[in-house]
């Protein structure tokens with residue numbers, strides 16, 4: 045079997061009294077799109093921060109294509125592209141300038157035109173970041189995560205708060221990533237059902253189920269992933285979370 049793109053074993057992380065992630069183990073195969081699904085506070089962001097090496101686990105191990113993100117930072121930075129919630133970018137710079145800046149960080153960056161096409165921002169190339177709509181800013185943050193041709197991409201809260209058209213455009217961009225391994229954090233069931241090969245369901249820091257979206261629906265005898273989520277966690281997503 046080929047080496048997993050991401051392998052996390054027995055991750056544990058607490059903030060003071062709060063155990064954010066408890067004994068989380070997951071593996072993502074090369075080329076797979078894995079969804080990390082859970083209600084607010086389930087531990088999704090902490091899990092991906094541990095995987096990306098942005099936080100150190102209290103216990104447990106992470107490997108990204110065989111590399112430890114804590115000890116082999118440079119190697120992991122080359123392999124991994126991360127789009128995080130609420131990326132803060134310099135508002136006065138244009139889309140083209142921001143892409144140029146990020147491209148300068150990598151030895152073999154994707155061409156700017158390819159990135160603009162991928163996230164459908166060609167017409168906004170000369171627009172300042174602060175003038176972009178929320179959806180356009182989100183799309184730019186995805187393009188920036190892809191500049192260095194990462195083999196593994198982490199996308200956090202991809203389309204939260206965006207209108208249906210903007211969401212569909214972003215989904216098309218993710219579907220165009222044919223070779224990359226993607227770890228997608230979401231609480232939007234439609235997004236996960238459309239994009240993900242497999243889902244890991246987190247609740248209160250623990251994995252409560254995992255499998256293909258259709259498999260989780262079948263396993264719970266429900267009619268949709270949303271109903272399966274409720275059956276497996278005992279929680280309803282609030283309208284805000286489901287947005």
Ligand SMILES: Nc1ncnc2c1ncn2[C@@H]1O[C@H](COP(=O)(O)OP(=O)(O)OP(=O)(O)O)[C@@H](O)[C@H]1O
Nearest residue numbers: 059062063064082083084085086087088089090091
């Ligand atoms: N820096 C921090 N300091 C203290 N507690 C934190 C910190 N970050 C997260 N937490 C707590 O850890 C738990 C897990 O948070 P986390 O952000 O990982 O969840 P999440 O699933 O990403 O939630 P959301 O959907 O709201 O982004 C929550 O109880 C949260 O309040």
